Structures are given as structure tokens and as C-alpha cells.
Amino acid sequence: MKRRTLLSATGAALAGATLLRPAAASAASAAPGDGYVMAYFTESPSMTAANYGLHLAVSTDGLNWTPLNQNRPVATPTLGSRGLRDPFVLRRQNGGFVVLATDLNGTDWNYQSQYLHVWDSADLRTFTGYRLLKVHSLATHAWAPEAYWDPGRGQYAVVYSAVTGGRNVLMVNYTADFVTASAPQTFFDPGYDAIDGSFVSVNGVNYMYFKNNTNSTLLGTRSTTLNPGSFSIHTAAIGPGRGVEAPQIVKSHTANTWYLWGDTWSPNGRFFCWQTTNVAGGAWSLLNDRAYTQPLNSKHPGIAPVTAAELTALTAAWGVPTWNRIKSYNFPDRYVRHGNNVGRIDTYPFEPYQDQLWTLVPGLADPAGVSFRSVNYPDRYLRHYDYTIRLAANDGTSAFRGDATFYRTAGLADSSWTSFRSYNFPDRYLRHYDYLLRIDPLTSGSPATDRQDATFRIGY
Incomplete structure (x- = not known):
């Protein structure tokens, strides 16, 4: 209408x-x-x-x-x-x-x-x-x-x-x-x-x-x-x-x-x-x-x-939302979400729409960093496992805390956006590849496409 x-x-x-x-x-x-x-x-x-x-x-x-x-x-x-x-x-x-x-x-x-x-x-x-x-x-x-x-x-x-x-x-x-x-x-x-x-x-x-x-x-x-x-x-x-x-x-x-x-x-x-x-x-x-x-x-x-x-x-x-959405830089019609406990980026809008809502909490391994807690599964966080990103429940181990912690940095493709560097693999950054999330080694000299894959906007 x-x-x-x-x-x-x-x-x-x-x-x-x-x-x-x-x-x-x-x-x-x-x-x-x-x-x-x-x-x-x-x-x-x-x-x-x-x-x-x-x-x-x-x-x-x-x-x-x-x-x-x-x-x-x-x-x-x-x-x-x-x-x-x-x-x-x-x-x-x-x-x-x-x-x-x-x-x-x-x-x-x-x-x-x-x-x-x-x-x-x-x-x-x-x-x-x-x-x-x-x-x-x-x-x-x-x-x-x-x-x-x-x-x-x-x-x-x-x-x-x-x-x-x-x-x-x-x-x-x-x-x-x-x-x-x-x-x-x-x-x-x-x-x-x-x-x-x-x-x-x-x-x-x-x-x-x-x-x-x-x-x-x-x-x-x-x-x-x-x-x-x-x-x-x-x-x-x-x-x-x-x-x-x-x-x-x-x-x-x-x-x-x-x-x-x-x-x-x-x-x-x-x-x-x-x-x-x-x-x-x-x-x-x-x-x-x-x-x-x-x-x-x-x-x-x-x-x-x-x-x-x-x-x-x-x-x-x-008041402002207690949650955030995270937009992809080079696929800006897509947002970070979990689906079947896998981290990915999908085209907005989608269902369940709550899958794209994240509470950005102090890093589980270092409060100077950030961890991504799911809004609709609040006991679960994004973590890397064999370099791929999954949604998993916090098992209380130091390994989980490290895998689920990232440091915000200036966006590798655009400094007004944000990139996320892994806590326990500091040469690796959160990025998407074939729309799936993973962590890969990246630097400012990495190919432009890779740097764009690792750049996001934190918003609502």
C-alpha cells in the first residue's frame, strides 16, 4: 500500500x-x-x-x-x-x-x-x-x-x-x-x-x-x-x-x-x-x-x-537498540547472520530476521576486544573453528573465549568502516568468502577484493 x-x-x-x-x-x-x-x-x-x-x-x-x-x-x-x-x-x-x-x-x-x-x-x-x-x-x-x-x-x-x-x-x-x-x-x-x-x-x-x-x-x-x-x-x-x-x-x-x-x-x-x-x-x-x-x-x-x-x-x-546489525562493504545489501549455526552474509530482508541481530559485548578473552552474542540464541557466540565461523554455545574454555574474541580496527577497504582482527590469530581477519564467514590472513597490501570482504559497517 x-x-x-x-x-x-x-x-x-x-x-x-x-x-x-x-x-x-x-x-x-x-x-x-x-x-x-x-x-x-x-x-x-x-x-x-x-x-x-x-x-x-x-x-x-x-x-x-x-x-x-x-x-x-x-x-x-x-x-x-x-x-x-x-x-x-x-x-x-x-x-x-x-x-x-x-x-x-x-x-x-x-x-x-x-x-x-x-x-x-x-x-x-x-x-x-x-x-x-x-x-x-x-x-x-x-x-x-x-x-x-x-x-x-x-x-x-x-x-x-x-x-x-x-x-x-x-x-x-x-x-x-x-x-x-x-x-x-x-x-x-x-x-x-x-x-x-x-x-x-x-x-x-x-x-x-x-x-x-x-x-x-x-x-x-x-x-x-x-x-x-x-x-x-x-x-x-x-x-x-x-x-x-x-x-x-x-x-x-x-x-x-x-x-x-x-x-x-x-x-x-x-x-x-x-x-x-x-x-x-x-x-x-x-x-x-x-x-x-x-x-x-x-x-x-x-x-x-x-x-x-x-x-x-x-x-x-x-532509547537506542541494545543490538546491532553488521553490513557487508562490498555486498551492502547483505548482513552478517547465523543460519544452521554457520556464520554468513545474506541479502536483506530474510527470516528469521532475528538471525542478523547481535549484541556486541566486551571480548570474552579480552574486554578491549568484542564478541558477537546472538540475540535470539543469547548463550551462543560467533567463533572460528578451523578458520570457519560458527555459532556455538560458550563452553567456558579459554579456547572458546579466544576463538570468539576480535579486535575492531579501521576498515581495511574503507577506514570509516570496521574490520575485525582475530584475538588468537592476530594476522587473520573476519571476512566472507562465497558468502560464508571465516578468518584469513590479511594486510593493508592484500588484494582489494579480500580487503573489501573483511570490511563491515556496524549499525542498526
């Missing part, structure tokens, strides 16, 4: 642009270059991670994300279907936030709700005033809401997908308080099934990206006004070679670079990210997975800039 953006009036100032908000000054001020928050729900290939509550993650660069609250929901719907998809966060003109989401618990696409979930929040740490907002009386759904402040009307516009004329179009309602809303009207209808509108304003021009639901690609439109019916296509189809939806535009805090996120539509999905330095030009380049890391099992992201103080407060309130 569909996903939205989390941008806002203040978020716009942070990002160096506005979310479909021409020229009007923000009611809340914030310095650029601080951080970002992402809203999402969770699913996994076998749906063991399916959770249709509001999840949050934070980032300092808008590319690599830290889930909050141990990747558990921070708010859960109790009305309507009692589940949400496509959460969107908007900073209101008074500096607070409103959260909107699709009323749908799971994947019953025939479920027809005329309502959206709504929460108020002063800080995204507490959520109040939970309610349903009715947006139409049609025999159809209301999917993937996004909202923006329309200064010409002095109201907020709420844009979502609904079926009229036999196909999904983007509808709009106007509201001052997210308690009641005006009658719906068609906002954008390209003549074919269209969902997932996401907005930004750059240099006085408004851009909307959406999903062409007939071929699962993304398209960009633009308009010099905010008027319904005024947006026209200005990009070629954008896609990674597989179905994609949920466009989300973010501006770098540190460079004249824009990122366009997209999510594959199935529970087997993952995020993709494109970049450009010229939104008006409409050309986007797909980033290598090495550049970004999505929150575990996340679906349909919505991203908003926040201040450094807000990012710090969110992290303090909800």
Missing part, C-alpha cells in the same frame, strides 16, 4: 526547502543541519515482524537510521481497524506535530475505511488527542495521507488516495484542526491508477512525486500553485527494476543534494534511495546500498527534519 512524507513547516526550514509551502514563513524556527526523524510500520518476508503501530527512527545524515524504542511502536491505534499503515508526521504552524496514518491493520486491501488515524504531539515523545478524521463518504479507502500548510487558504491540505471513476486518484480535504475537514475533491488524476503523493517546494516551485500504480514506478510532477488539478508530469519513470512505491524527498543538511526514497511494495521489500543536485531537472541517480541503511523491517517511510535538541530528546526518551 502507500506511504507518505513526514515533512512540515519547520521541517522545511531545516531541509533548506519547504513541503509544498511556497514563500510563507514557518511559525516555528529551527537551525538547518541537525537531524531527521522517520515514521514507519514493520513487516518481514514471513510477516513475523508485522506490527501496524507507529514506529520512529532518527538519523543525523538522513541516510543511516537508528530505530527508537527497540524498534517497537511508540503509539498504537485503538479505533477503526486498530492498525495503521503509511504514517506521516507534520509540524504544525504552532511548532507542534500532528501524526496522520491510513486506517488499515494488515494487508486486507478490500478494507474500506473513510477515516484516518490522527494524533497530536508536542514533541513526538508523547501523543495526545487520538481520534479518527473522516475524509469522505465514498465506498472506498483513504490511503497514505500527507498534509501541508496552504498559506493561500490559511488551512492545512490533507492529500490521500481513494477510488473514484474506477481508479485510484489523489484526493484533498482542507482543515484547520485535523478534527473536521472540508468536502473531498480530486487533487490529481493522471488518467490511470495513482497513489502515494509526496510533496516539496523548491525555489517557489511545488513538486509532487507519486506512484504509478499500474507499473509500480515513481513519477515527479510540478506546479507553480497549490491548486487541485495544477500538477503536470516532469520526470521519466523512476524505478530500481522492481516494483516501488512510497516516494519520499529529503534534502541533505550539509550539501546541495536531495534524496528520493522508495519502498518496494511487498513484505519482502526494502528501501531504495536516489539522489540529485537538481530537483527541477528531474533526473535521479540510484545510490549504492553502501550509502544508506533503513531501520530493521521498516515499511513506507516518512522523513522530517528535526532540530538537534529534538533529536537528542527523542533518543533520550525512547
Whole structure:
């Protein structure tokens, strides 16, 4: 289904642009270059991670994300279907936030709700005033809401997908308080099934990206006004070679670079990210997975800039994960995991998803080092045995402790990443070979491919 953006009036100032908000000054001020928050729900290939509550993650660069609250929901719907998809966060003109989401618990696409979930929040740490907002009386759904402040009307516009004329179009309602809303009207209808509108304003021009639901690609439109019916296509189809939806535009805090996120539509999905330095030009380049890391099992992201103080407060309130994921440098769509008690790297996402979660504890043989303890088998650690890496229970011997201890070093292929040197075979490093983990002798002069095999990123 569909996903939205989390941008806002203040978020716009942070990002160096506005979310479909021409020229009007923000009611809340914030310095650029601080951080970002992402809203999402969770699913996994076998749906063991399916959770249709509001999840949050934070980032300092808008590319690599830290889930909050141990990747558990921070708010859960109790009305309507009692589940949400496509959460969107908007900073209101008074500096607070409103959260909107699709009323749908799971994947019953025939479920027809005329309502959206709504929460108020002063800080995204507490959520109040939970309610349903009715947006139409049609025999159809209301999917993937996004909202923006329309200064010409002095109201907020709420844009979502609904079926009229036999196909999904983007509808709009106007509201001052997210308690009641005006009658719906068609906002954008390209003549074919269209969902997932996401907005930004750059240099006085408004851009909307959406999903062409007939071929699962993304398209960009633009308009010099905010008027319904005024947006026209200005990009070629954008896609990674597989179905994609949920466009989300973010501006770098540190460079004249824009990122366009997209999510594959199935529970087997993952995020993709494109970049450009010229939104008006409409050309986007797909980033290598090495550049970004999505929150575990996340679906349909919505991203908003926040201040450094807000990012710090969110992290303090909800906490960061007690576990890590470890990404391969030269196969960055793959993560270190155990499978049948063998250490390996596999393509994200996979089940059991817990196999990729590790608690990095002080080294069993030397606390200056590190040992990898499995989250779902907490009595077991990664160790080498005949130079291959296995998951095994700690037998209490000095040999086990030595085999399960590694020293972190600057990445052999990239010093901003990490390599792991064996404690008891100090000329050998953890690396993958044919996707299996082992320890091999390596130096800075080793072949580039070998050094890349031994380089990893510790993240979430």
C-alpha cells in the first residue's frame, strides 16, 4: 500500500526547502543541519515482524537510521481497524506535530475505511488527542495521507488516495484542526491508477512525486500553485527494476543534494534511495546500498527534519537498540547472520530476521576486544573453528573465549568502516568468502577484493 512524507513547516526550514509551502514563513524556527526523524510500520518476508503501530527512527545524515524504542511502536491505534499503515508526521504552524496514518491493520486491501488515524504531539515523545478524521463518504479507502500548510487558504491540505471513476486518484480535504475537514475533491488524476503523493517546494516551485500504480514506478510532477488539478508530469519513470512505491524527498543538511526514497511494495521489500543536485531537472541517480541503511523491517517511510535538541530528546526518551546489525562493504545489501549455526552474509530482508541481530559485548578473552552474542540464541557466540565461523554455545574454555574474541580496527577497504582482527590469530581477519564467514590472513597490501570482504559497517 502507500506511504507518505513526514515533512512540515519547520521541517522545511531545516531541509533548506519547504513541503509544498511556497514563500510563507514557518511559525516555528529551527537551525538547518541537525537531524531527521522517520515514521514507519514493520513487516518481514514471513510477516513475523508485522506490527501496524507507529514506529520512529532518527538519523543525523538522513541516510543511516537508528530505530527508537527497540524498534517497537511508540503509539498504537485503538479505533477503526486498530492498525495503521503509511504514517506521516507534520509540524504544525504552532511548532507542534500532528501524526496522520491510513486506517488499515494488515494487508486486507478490500478494507474500506473513510477515516484516518490522527494524533497530536508536542514533541513526538508523547501523543495526545487520538481520534479518527473522516475524509469522505465514498465506498472506498483513504490511503497514505500527507498534509501541508496552504498559506493561500490559511488551512492545512490533507492529500490521500481513494477510488473514484474506477481508479485510484489523489484526493484533498482542507482543515484547520485535523478534527473536521472540508468536502473531498480530486487533487490529481493522471488518467490511470495513482497513489502515494509526496510533496516539496523548491525555489517557489511545488513538486509532487507519486506512484504509478499500474507499473509500480515513481513519477515527479510540478506546479507553480497549490491548486487541485495544477500538477503536470516532469520526470521519466523512476524505478530500481522492481516494483516501488512510497516516494519520499529529503534534502541533505550539509550539501546541495536531495534524496528520493522508495519502498518496494511487498513484505519482502526494502528501501531504495536516489539522489540529485537538481530537483527541477528531474533526473535521479540510484545510490549504492553502501550509502544508506533503513531501520530493521521498516515499511513506507516518512522523513522530517528535526532540530538537534529534538533529536537528542527523542533518543533520550525512547532509547537506542541494545543490538546491532553488521553490513557487508562490498555486498551492502547483505548482513552478517547465523543460519544452521554457520556464520554468513545474506541479502536483506530474510527470516528469521532475528538471525542478523547481535549484541556486541566486551571480548570474552579480552574486554578491549568484542564478541558477537546472538540475540535470539543469547548463550551462543560467533567463533572460528578451523578458520570457519560458527555459532556455538560458550563452553567456558579459554579456547572458546579466544576463538570468539576480535579486535575492531579501521576498515581495511574503507577506514570509516570496521574490520575485525582475530584475538588468537592476530594476522587473520573476519571476512566472507562465497558468502560464508571465516578468518584469513590479511594486510593493508592484500588484494582489494579480500580487503573489501573483511570490511563491515556496524549499525542498526
